[in-house]
Amino acid sequence: MASDARSAGRPTALLSELFDHRLITSVRHAVARLAGRAGLAGQRLDDFVLAVNEMMTNVVRHAGGSGVLTLWLQDQTLLCEVADEGPGIPAAQIDGHLLPSPFALNGRGLWLAHRLCDNVTITTGPRGTRVHLTIALSH
Template structure:
């Protein structure tokens, strides 16, 4: 698939954003789409660091009609929305990711989970 990137373990948010920017700029992705992608990258990577022990895998793919952001971590726990349950802090980043992305998918297994967010490319810039 065109446009993949991927340092994995120990990845920090700034490094992930930079890798995504390089890949997607080379692929000709419009700046307005890139801004949303970078927000999703920052939220997913930060959540993996804060709540799941760090990033174990990271990829950004330019698909024919979307950008896929894929972040893996070693925790089997699924992301939660704010207030579910009240004793669990956060959830606002996950809410933001789901607001920006067309759809999100979570694949969970013994070694953790992978979250993939799909953001539409939209109409080509004039």
């Protein structure tokens, strides 16, 4: 996956990992460690890691159980892509701007990501989804 990142004009990945339900914790810890080394700290670090974890959890629960996470640094911004080969995200859920009902059992992941990161972009379709999360190192 790192070679895919380079061919798309991205810098070399800090992390490129396959994940499933068994690996979410170790990948989340790697993201936290590398984001901290890159200069993200405090609440912004915690927020970014939570958003990344929510996106990985969505993949495991709703998109076939496994995906690929790629993390890179560009122009003092930390970027993370969480990609899967699932059926796509329903159009009504993509914007993530409506707070789910307090009684809903799920549906908060994208809503949280939109609030915790500086930018969230989603490309989705019947052959998979790519969620890009970005957060500036200095805010």
